[in-house]
Amino acid sequence: MNEALKELLDVLDLEQIELDIFRGRSPDEHIQRVFGGQVAAQALVAAGRTVQDDRRVHSLHAYFIRPGDPAIPIVYNVERVRDGRSFTTRRVVAIQHGKAIFTMSASFHIEEPGLEHQAAVMPQAAAPEDIAPFHERVREAAGAAGQESPWREWLARQRPLDARYATPVPLEALHDPSLSRPTTNVWFRYEAELPDDPLLHVVLAAYASDFTLVDTVLLAHGQAWGTPNVAGASLDHAMWFHRPFRVDDWMLYAQESPWSGTARGLARGEMFTRSGELAVSVVQEALIRVSQL
Structure with missing residues (x-):
């Protein structure tokens, strides 16, 4: 495991500071604002920690509202929108300097059988x-x-x-x-x-x-x-x-x-x-x- 991956896994291990409130940090960064993929990943961690283990993420929809500041922590507030028999919905707001920088809705679903097909075909590509x-x-x-x-x-x-x-x-x-x-x-x-x-x-x-x-x-x-x-x-x-x-x-x-x-x-x-x-x-x-x- 390289050092960059070790740091990412550490960054994704959010601190819980209150019920449904989490805090995350960013890697040391001097060139750009907080990477969008990091905020989305941390928000999904926060949402997932409030959901039953038998449910898996099936979708997320997110908006990047303001640039993130890598020098300060990001607070993630999770709203428990729905806990149904088959689906669970969470809304997460990421906050810095008292303002929302990112919002995400994520849906979780129990495993159940259904119709299956795949029309998408993987492109031909050289082996990695x-x-x-x-x-x-x-x-x-x-x-x-x-x-x-x-x-x-x-x-x-x-x-x-x-x-x-x-x-x-x-x-x-x-x-x-x-x-x-x-x-x-x-x-x-x-x-x-x-x-x-x-x-x-x-x-x-x-x-x-x-x-x-x-x-x-x-x-x-x-x-x-x-x-x-x-x-x-x-x-x-x-x-x-x-x-x-x-x-x-x-x-x-x-x-x-x-x-x-x-x-x-x-x-x-x-x-x-x-x-x-x-x-x-x-x-x-x-x-x-x-x-x-």
Whole structure:
């Protein structure tokens, strides 16, 4: 287990300070605001700690309201909206400086039989073992694109998860515009033998879901984060969890951007197990502003 993953697991271990009130911290961060995937993951931990063990997360819907400050704790207030026979609903508000920075509704469902089908097909992609890790690809691409420290170092630093692009990395498209496309396929896994706790695997999938999704919008236009003319932030995020999965096994995150305009971009993704089973569906809209240099 690398140090970044150890720190992430520690960050996700929230402190309970009162009934249905939790406090979380952020890793030391000097380049950007609090990572959206971290806030979503922590909010899901807070919600899950108020739910019966026989219920599993099946969906979440979230809004990013204000940028998070990594220098101070985040307080998560959980509202017990519903405790039904089959479904449980929780609403979570993340607060900093006395204001909401994030809201999320999450729904939990007991396991029960039903109609089953899968129309989604996992894209063809090179095996993750045959692809260079993200940090190696981005370090080389940042150098070719002329990106200097501290952004180059931040983009290429160690991450909690091992991500491997089976398609171009956005920074590569800056150097070669012919690589621009509105689709991205990324293998990812957490390099550790994780506990069998289903909530933990869902929480870590939520964290990973925000790592590369909006990149797909930028890749369609030959743009990338870390360049001085690109600024943006996640606006909202939705996920549906279809079946059990493990994030310490390789999963393919197939992503596409069907539209962008009016300073916003839409991206959607599907997470497949290595055997091709659809495990998670994701949709996100982001604010993206690109200025002329």
